[in-house]
Amino acid sequence: xxxxxxxxxxxxxxxxxxxxxxxxxxxxxxxxxxxxxxxxxxxxxxxxxxxxxxxxxxxxxxxxxxxxxxxxxxxxxxxxxxxxxxxxxxxxxxxxxxxxxxxxxxxxxxxxxxxxxxxxxxxxxxxxxxxxxxxxxxxxxxxxxxxxxxxxxxxxxxxxxxxxxxxxxxxxxxxxxxxxxxxxxxxxxxxxxxxxxxxxxxxxxxxxxxxxxxxxxxxxxxxxxxxxxxxxxxxxxxxxxxxxxxxxxxxxxxxxxxxxxxxxxx
Amino acid sequence: xxxxxxxxxxxxxxxxxxxxxxxxxxxxxxxxxxxxxxxxxxxxxxxxxxxxxxxxxxxxxxxxxxxxxxxxxxxxxxxxxxxxxxxxxxxxxxxxxxxxxxxxxxxxxxxxxxxxxxxxxxxxxxxxxxxxxxxxxxxxxxxxxxxxxxxxxxxxxxxxxxxxxxxxxxxxxxxxxxxxxxxxxxxxxxxxxxxxxxxxxxxxxxxxxxxxxxxxxxxxxxxxxxxxxxxxxxxxxxxxxxxxxxxxxxxxxxxxxxxxxxxxxx
Amino acid sequence: xxxxxxxxxxxxxxxxxxxxxxxxxxxxxxxxxxxxxxxxxxxxxxxxxxxxxxxxxxxxxxxxxxxxxxxxxxxxxxxxxxxxxxxxxxxxxxxxxxxxxxxxxxxxxxxxxxxxxxxxxxxxxxxxxxxxxxxxxxxxxxxxxxxxxxxxxxxxxxxxxxxxxxxxxxxxxxxxxxxxxxxxxxxxxxxxxxxxxxxxxxxxxxxxxxxxxxxxxxxxxxxxxxxxxxxxxxxxxxxxxxxxxxxxxxxxxxxxxxxxxxxxxx
Numbered sequence: 001x002x003x004x005x006x007x008x009x010x011x012x013x014x015x016x017x018x019x020x021x022x023x024x025x026x027x028x029x030x031x032x033x034x035x036x037x038x039x040x041x042x043x044x045x046x047x048x049x050x051x052x053x054x055x056x057x058x059x060x061x062x063x064x065x066x067x068x069x070x071x072x073x074x075x076x077x078x079x080x081x082x083x084x085x086x087x088x089x090x091x092x093x094x095x096x097x098x099x100x101x102x103x104x105x106x107x108x109x110x111x112x113x114x115x116x117x118x119x120x121x122x123x124x125x126x127x128x129x130x131x132x133x134x135x136x137x138x139x140x141x142x143x144x145x146x147x148x149x150x151x152x153x154x155x156x157x158x159x160x161x162x163x164x165x166x167x168x169x170x171x172x173x174x175x176x177x178x179x180x181x182x183x184x185x186x187x188x189x190x191x192x193x194x195x196x197x198x199x200x201x202x203x204x205x206x207x208x209x210x211x212x213x214x215x216x217x218x219x220x221x222x223x224x225x226x227x228x229x230x231x232x233x234x235x236x237x238x239x240x241x242x243x244x245x246x247x248x249x250x251x252x253x254x255x256x257x258x259x260x261x262x263x264x265x266x
Numbered sequence: 267x268x269x270x271x272x273x274x275x276x277x278x279x280x281x282x283x284x285x286x287x288x289x290x291x292x293x294x295x296x297x298x299x300x301x302x303x304x305x306x307x308x309x310x311x312x313x314x315x316x317x318x319x320x321x322x323x324x325x326x327x328x329x330x331x332x333x334x335x336x337x338x339x340x341x342x343x344x345x346x347x348x349x350x351x352x353x354x355x356x357x358x359x360x361x362x363x364x365x366x367x368x369x370x371x372x373x374x375x376x377x378x379x380x381x382x383x384x385x386x387x388x389x390x391x392x393x394x395x396x397x398x399x400x401x402x403x404x405x406x407x408x409x410x411x412x413x414x415x416x417x418x419x420x421x422x423x424x425x426x427x428x429x430x431x432x433x434x435x436x437x438x439x440x441x442x443x444x445x446x447x448x449x450x451x452x453x454x455x456x457x458x459x460x461x462x463x464x465x466x467x468x469x470x471x472x473x474x475x476x477x478x479x480x481x482x483x484x485x486x487x488x489x490x491x492x493x494x495x496x497x498x499x500x501x502x503x504x505x506x507x508x509x510x511x512x513x514x515x516x517x518x519x520x521x522x523x524x525x526x527x528x529x530x531x532x
Numbered sequence: 533x534x535x536x537x538x539x540x541x542x543x544x545x546x547x548x549x550x551x552x553x554x555x556x557x558x559x560x561x562x563x564x565x566x567x568x569x570x571x572x573x574x575x576x577x578x579x580x581x582x583x584x585x586x587x588x589x590x591x592x593x594x595x596x597x598x599x600x601x602x603x604x605x606x607x608x609x610x611x612x613x614x615x616x617x618x619x620x621x622x623x624x625x626x627x628x629x630x631x632x633x634x635x636x637x638x639x640x641x642x643x644x645x646x647x648x649x650x651x652x653x654x655x656x657x658x659x660x661x662x663x664x665x666x667x668x669x670x671x672x673x674x675x676x677x678x679x680x681x682x683x684x685x686x687x688x689x690x691x692x693x694x695x696x697x698x699x700x701x702x703x704x705x706x707x708x709x710x711x712x713x714x715x716x717x718x719x720x721x722x723x724x725x726x727x728x729x730x731x732x733x734x735x736x737x738x739x740x741x742x743x744x745x746x747x748x749x750x751x752x753x754x755x756x757x758x759x760x761x762x763x764x765x766x767x768x769x770x771x772x773x774x775x776x777x778x779x780x781x782x783x784x785x786x787x788x789x790x791x792x793x794x795x796x797x798x
Contacts, residue, residue, distance in 0.1 A: 028296040028312050030560040030601075034727035039772050044727065045633070046560050049603035055634035069296075071315035073603075098311070102321035193518070195300035195310065240305050241514025248773025252725070294562040294578050335562075337581035337605075364577070368587035459784070461566035461576065506571050507780025 004263060008256045010212050010221045015041035019061035019210035021203060024048050024078050026068025026097065029196030032244065033064075036200045039251035040225070042207040048077045057084040061210035064203055065116065067108055068097035068196075075108055082116025091209035091218075094118035094164070095202040100130025113162050120209060120219050121158065122167040122202045125151035132158050148172050152181070165215045169201050173223045175216060182220040185264040186227025188234035194244045201226045204251075220265070228262045229254055270529060274522045276478050276487045281307035285327035285476035287469060290314050290344050292334025292363065295462030298510065299330075302466040305517035306491070308473040314343045323350040327476035330469055331382065333374055334363035334462075341374055348382025357475035357484075360384035360430070361468040366396025379428050386475060386485050387424065388433040388468045391417035398424050414438050418447070431481045435467050439489045441482060448486040451530040452493025454500035460510045467492045470517075486531070494528045495520055536795060540788045542744050542753045547573035551593035551742035553735060556580050556610050558600025558629065561728030564776065565596075568732045571783035572757070574739040580609045589616040593742035596735055597648065599640055600629035600728075607640055614648025623741035623750075626650035626696070627734040632662025645694050652741060652751050653690065654699040654734045657683035664690050680704050684713070697747045701733050705755045707748060714752045717796040718759025720766035726776045733758045736783075752797070760794045761786055 020043045025033055030046055037044035047056045057063060063085040065078045085092050094116070096109035109131055113121065123131070125148050132154040148170035155166040159178035168174045173184040191197045201223065208222040209215060229250040230243075237243035286309045291299060296312055303310035313322045323329060329351040331344045351358050360382070362375035375397055379387065389397070391414050398420040414436035421432040425444035434440045439450040457463045467489065474488040475481060495516040496509075503509035552575045557565055562578055569576035579588045589595060595617040597610045617624050626648070628641035641663055645653065655663070657680050664686040680702035687698040691710035700706045705716040723729045733755065740754040741747060761782040762775075769775035 026312070027293050027559050028300055031297060031563060031727060034560055035772055035776070038725045038727055045630070046558070046601055047630070047634070048601065049636065051604065052602075052634035052636035055636065059633060069312055069314065070318075072317065098313070101311070101325060102313070102318035104315065104318035104321065193304045195297060195304055237515075239515030239518030240301055241511040241518070244301070244514075245511055245773040245777055248776075249769075249771030252771030252773070292578070293559050294566055297563060335578055335580065336584075338583065364579070367577070367591060368579070368584035370581065370584035370587065459570045461563060461570055503781075505781030505784030506567055507777040507784070510567070510780075511777055 004260055006217060007221045007224055007259060010208055010218065011225060011254065013211040014207050017211055018043045019207060020045055020059055021062050021064060021206050021210060022047065022056050022060035022081070023064040023066065023203060024074065024081055025064055025066035025199060028068055029199040032196050033200055033203045035248050036251060037203050037207060039248045040204060040207055048074055050077055050080055053077055053081045054084055057081050057088060060090060062091045062093065062206040064093050064095065064206045065112055065118070066095040066097060066199055066202060067105060068199060070105065070108055078112060079115055082112065086117060091119040091206065091215070092116050093120045093122060093202055093206040093209060095199055096121065096123050096127050096131060097199065099123065099127040106130050118164050119215055120167060120205055121162065121164045122169060122205055124198060125168055125170055128158060128166060128168050129154045148174055152176070165219050167205060167219050167223060169198055169223065173227060175220045175223060177216055180216060182216065183266045184220065184223045184227050186224060186262060187230050190234045190237060190240065190243055191230045193240040224263055224265055225254065228259055231262060232258065270526055272483060273487045273490055273525060276474055276484065277491060277520065279477040280473050283477055284309045285473060286311055286325055287328050287330060287472050287476060288313065288322050288326035288347070289330040289332065289469060290340065290347055291330055291332035291465065294334055295465040298462050299466055299469045301514050302517060303469050303473060305514045306470060306473055314340055316343055316346055319343055319347045320350055323347050323354060326356060328357045328359065328472040330359050330361065330472045331378055331384070332361040332363060332465055332468060333371060334465060336371065336374055344378060345381055348378065352383060357385040357472065357481070358382055359386045359388060359468055359472040359475060361465055362387065362389050362393050362397060363465065365389065365393040372396050384430050385481055386433060386471055387428065387430045388435060388471055390464060391434055391436055394424060394432060394434050395420045414440055418442070431485050433471060433485050433489060435464055435489065439493060441486045441489060443482050446482060448482065449532045450486065450489045450493050452490060452528060453496050456500045456503060456506065456509055457496045459506040460513070490529055490531055491520065494525055497528060498524065536792055538749060539753045539756055539791060542740055542750065543757060543786065545743040546739050549743050550575045551739060552577055552591055553594050553596060553738050553742060554579065554588050554592035554613070555596040555598065555735060556606065556613055557596055557598035557731065560600055561731040564728050565732055565735045567780050568783060569735050569739060571780045572736060572739055580606055582609055582612055585609055585613045586616055589613050589620060592622060594623045594625065594738040596625050596627065596738045597644055597650070598627040598629060598731055598734060599637060600731060602637065602640055610644060611647055614644065618649060623651040623738065623747070624648055625652045625654060625734055625738040625741060627731055628653065628655050628659050628663060629731065631655065631659040638662050650696050651747055652699060652737055653694065653696045654701060654737055656730055657700055657702055660690060660698060660700050661686045680706055684708070697751050699737060699751050699755060701730055701755065705759060707752045707755060709748055712748060714748065715798045716752065716755045716759050718756060718794060719762050722766045722769060722772070722775055723762045725772040756795055756797055757786065760791055763794060764790065
């Protein structure tokens with residue numbers, strides 16, 4: 001069960017342990033993602049060269065694989081990083097950006113799931129649905145067209161098939177291991193208008209997975225922190241420009257008291 | 267003729283249709299460009315792998331080719347994307363960043379014009395002049411040294427030669443098809459101090475071209491929206507940091523009333 | 533000796549001459565770095581293709597080599613750019629991001645020092661120590677674990693070995709040519725929570741080196757401007773989001789009066 005006490009404990013652990021999170025991620029969000037990890041107290045590393053993957057995974061406490069601007073060289077790096085992370089036993093979080101939008105993204109996501117056995121998969125509703133059923137309606141770009149609710153059944157199936165905890169982010173966030181499901185109601189629809197907010201969620205999930213071996217708990221705590229910070233930031237944002245800035249400030253300052261006051265989770 | 271009514275109609279169409287804009291663009295501006303497209307209501311996609319270009323252009327309503335941090339692999343992707351966009355009949359907007367600064371950029375821009383037949387070419391004065399006359403004075407970096415006025419004749423010639431509508435952005439923006447020319451007086455010189463503001467203009471031009479087949483109109487509407495938003499943001503900005511943020515907020519919130527009050531166009 | 537008059541003169545020179553700074557840098561910080569250079573009045577160029585390196589270095593007044601997201605293709609570009617900059621006699625500033633974190637980064641940094649003979653090397657304490665003694669404790673990611681004080685002796689040794697002025701940035705900044713050392717006390721610990729603040733320092737150092745041939749002076753002036761701007765921005769920042777924005781605004785507006793009031797340098 002998710003309790004506010006365990007959430008506060010984990011947030012505190014991230015800040016105290018400052019886990020190194022190794023990101024092989026996309027060009028669009030590298031800056032935001034790094035800043036979000038710094039805001040929450042983690043220590044981001046971005047590195048993709050096969051010449052240093054082994055050393056970099058070696059100092060990391062979690063690995064993020066994000067296919068947002070993939071090409072074959074980067075996929076090669078991801079596969080290598082994934083295999084080393086598995087050997088080392090650190091959590092791997094996969095973000096299948098745009099799965100369903102192109103055949104290549106769906107295939108690469110499927111390959112990464114098969115070869116890297118991610119601990120957690122986080123996507124929007126369309127992406128998660130694309131990974132279960134290739135014959136589904138094609139995603140419209142990288143933004144989700146499907147509601148989280150519709151995707152929950154796909155998420156449960158994907159969790160069972162892959163052994164990963166699956167996170168669907170959207171207006172409502174679902175976290176499921178196929179059997180148990182947690183629901184986070186926090187957040188604000190304006191967050192979807194900031195590019196890479198989903199990628200940021202993936203990175204924050206990795207930060208929590210790095211310090212808590214209970215994967216369901218870690219993922220739920222991370223999504224709660226995302227939702228609460230986003231909701232608080234949106235309350236003062238005039239547009240997606242200020243939301244991007246205010247969101248980092250909220251993550252940076254998030255207090256136990258604010259968490260308690262704002263959290264809506266089942 | 268450009269009327270405020272048509273401009274408001276197009277702004278509304280972008281927001282309602284949320285066209286997918288496929289960007290093959292530079293590393294520096296990917297985040298800003300994506301956020302600007304989200305702010306105006308469009309749906310950005312960044313993808314460059316030849317393994318998915320065909321599928322991604324397939325779901326797009328317009329294509330942006332921006333050579334800001336080009337290398338030969340990316341040029342190959344641009345050529346492929348351009349040929350597919352032509353077949354599909356969606357507008358292509360070329361941003362020849364730094365044309366004239368290096369021989370390579372001038373050559374690649376010329377090649378892309380020849381092979382992809384862009385619908386619209388948007389650059390600063392130096393870039394546009396470099397594309398007409400290779401023997402012109404070399405551009406100083408990627409920032410313009412030439413006034414928009416001096417480049418207008420080059421723009422008209424380029425438009426006639428290429429068949430594209432040519433947009434010169436600067437203190438005054440010109441939009442020309444070689445015969446007719448529109449002039450946008452909105453904007454603020456401080457905008458040149460935010461990196462990638464020109465690249466953002468290119469992306470916004472693509473969003474309007476995606477929903478309006480009258481290319482002169484679409485390009486003019488987009489530059490008007492850029493200028494009005496930039497001018498309004500600059501009024502409250504303390505420096506280029508806050509201008510970048512405020513600009514997105516203005517794009518996000520731009521109302522018909524604000525457009526009417528601020529627009530200066532001929 | 534560093535005097536406030538010389539610092540003001542150099543700041544003024546950057547703004548008046550607007551030197552072109554060619555950056556071969558990492559994906560994470562390209563946007564910030566470009567904006568910081570624009571804020572201080574310089575003219576940034578980001579370009580990495582071997583097909584245009586020669587032309588781009590040809591129009592530049594200084595070159596930045598930053599290995600933050602290196603791979604073998606980018607290292608090839610850096611070596612080429614370095615050799616051309618040497619021939620042309622413009623300053624080269626090396627940022628050995630993450631040296632010590634992986635063997636590859638340490639090796640590439642060492643290679644770049646050997647082949648490109650940088651004018652200035654700027655790193656955090658861990659990175660500078662890694663370049664002197666490979667058998668040192670491994671860096672934890674790309675963020676420094678060592679205090680600037682402990683690294684000062686390493687910096688002096690590196691300066692003597694390489695012939696470069698070495699800058700250690702941290703809570704206290706040191707600038708040394710191996711014999712003389714300058715110390716900048718300005719700044720704020722919150723700056724370490726904004727990604728790429730060190731990379732920004734490197735770029736600003738390049739801007740000052742471009743307009744002042746006295747390398748010790750140029751590097752010290754640049755670090756003073758960084759520290760004063762960061763300190764002033766931190767005073768009004770709520771978190772790392774607003775700090776990133778406010779920092780650019782401070783750089784943009786920095787006045788002689790503010791410099792005089794805030795500067796703490798020995």
